[in-house]
Amino acid sequence: MNAAIYGPLGAGKNVQCKKLERRYGIPHIVTGQILRENAELETPYGTPKEYMDEGKYVPDEMINSIVEKELSEVDHFMLDGYPRTMNQLENFSEIITGLDVVVLMEVSDETTFYRLLDRKICSNCGDSYHKEYRPPDTPGECKFCGAKLTERDDDNSEDIIRQRIQEYEQKTVPVVEQYSDDVVVVDAERPHEAVWEDFFEVVEEYIPDDRL
Ligand code: ADP
Numbered sequence: 001m002n003a004a005i006y007g008p009l010g011a012g013k014n015v016q017c018k019k020l021e022r023r024y025g026i027p028h029i030v031t032g033q034i035l036r037e038n039a040e041l042e043t044p045y046g047t048p049k050e051y052m053d054e055g056k057y058v059p060d061e062m063i064n065s066i067v068e069k070e071l072s073e074v075d076h077f078m079l080d081g082y083p084r085t086m087n088q089l090e091n092f093s094e095i096i097t098g099l100d101v102v103v104l105m106e107v108s109d110e111t112t113f114y115r116l117l118d119r120k121i122c123s124n125c126g127d128s129y130h131k132e133y134r135p136p137d138t139p140g141e142c143k144f145c146g147a148k149l150t151e152r153d154d155d156n157s158e159d160i161i162r163q164r165i166q167e168y169e170q171k172t173v174p175v176v177e178q179y180s181d182d183v184v185v186v187d188a189e190r191p192h193e194a195v196w197e198d199f200f201e202v203v204e205e206y207i208p209d210d211r212l
Pocket of ligand 1 (some may be wrong): 008009010031032033035051052055056057058059060063080081082083084085088164
């Protein structure tokens with residue numbers, strides 16, 4: 001299964017992909033998480049943190065090589081957060097011949113703010129929580145791995161969220177448009193269990209038989 005998932009911030013890509021990974025062993029490659037784990041890494045372009053703290057995309061050169069390495073290590077993937085610019089799309093086309101499916105999860109800007117401003121992330125597995133939309137069973141604790149929940153630095157300012165929405169609209173929407181024939185839209189405004197039903201229906205046929 002070679003798939004990519006798109007959607008504005010807070011659409012719930014992480015929640016759906018992590019579930020797919022836990023249940024069916026499809027590796028969820030999430031570039032934002034890789035960059036957060038390497039936030040202080042010195043590169044010729046500076047550190048990932050310098051860009052993320054301002055709500056800006058990191059330079060294409062920084063992310064292209066990271067993704068190439070990740071993809072070389074897996075047979076199947078659900079890619080979350082790449083390719084996000086036209087230049088990344090070009091680079092991606094040189095390493096992967098095609099995608100089985102592209103999922104676009106849609107939510108409004110209002111939902112983005114609502115979900116991000118009260119979002120918590122598991123410090124170990126990266127799963128996402130929200131105090132109303134998706135509360136943990138025990139406050140402050142991931143219900144899957146038990147690790148501590150933390151806040152993302154780039155979630156707690158409305159200005160940074162606005163900047164991130166702008167990056168998505170200016171740089172990523174054109175990429176999704178390029179995929180138009182392969183894109184399946186899922187309405188992600190609904191409760192995450194309902195979103196899962198639609199999401200799973202879209203991806204099920206690409207999950208290898210021995211994992212179903
Ligand atoms: P979001 O969905 O809120 O953008 P992510 O966790 O996917 O969150 O990404 C967090 C940050 O990591 C982004 O704001 C950006 O700085 C950086 N990032 C992730 N993927 C890419 C990418 N493909 N190209 C450039 N920057 C990226």
